[in-house]
Amino acid sequence: MRANRGFTVTELLVVVVILSLLAVIGIYNYTNYKIRAKVAEGLSIAPSMLTELTNYYNTNGKFPGTLGSTAGDYIIQSSPAAAIVHLKWSALYQKAEVEFNGIGDQTGARIIQFTPSISNGSLTWTCSSHTTQAGYRIKCDYLPDNCKSSCL
Numbered sequence: 001m002r003a004n005r006g007f008t009v010t011e012l013l014v015v016v017v018i019l020s021l022l023a024v025i026g027i028y029n030y031t032n033y034k035i036r037a038k039v040a041e042g043l044s045i046a047p048s049m050l051t052e053l054t055n056y057y058n059t060n061g062k063f064p065g066t067l068g069s070t071a072g073d074y075i076i077q078s079s080p081a082a083a084i085v086h087l088k089w090s091a092l093y094q095k096a097e098v099e100f101n102g103i104g105d106q107t108g109a110r111i112i113q114f115t116p117s118i119s120n121g122s123l124t125w126t127c128s129s130h131t132t133q134a135g136y137r138i139k140c141d142y143l144p145d146n147c148k149s150s151c152l
Helices: 009-060 145-151
Strands: 074-078 084-090 095-103 106-119 122-128
Touching: 009 084, 009 095, 009 106, 009 122, 122 145
Parallel strands: none
Antiparallel strands: 074 084, 084 095, 095 106, 106 122
């Protein structure tokens, strides 16, 4: 009778396959985590812009610029070192925007919009990835829950 000395090739292959699957799942989840963190960072600095725009509206009774014109567009904050290109008010669309420089496998500018709505004298902002500009949407997988209403 011969004593077993080590593992068979089949056992080693099974271990390699299992470890490979775990590595692939881990890398995929980590990549999505990094992308969602980038989007969350952009959304964390948006409230300062929205507060500024709300104050402007409360003081002047309107938003800056004229609907349908780019004359009132202005960049509130720019961060070229980070993934966030800038925060801006789009007078053309009457929406606040957070623009990113690529999100994951989506290259080029990607935009999250905040649309103002006024009800009973109260101003609220709705977050969405839906933009009127084709090709600028962020994949729904990368958006926080409060912005996913535009994905339905």
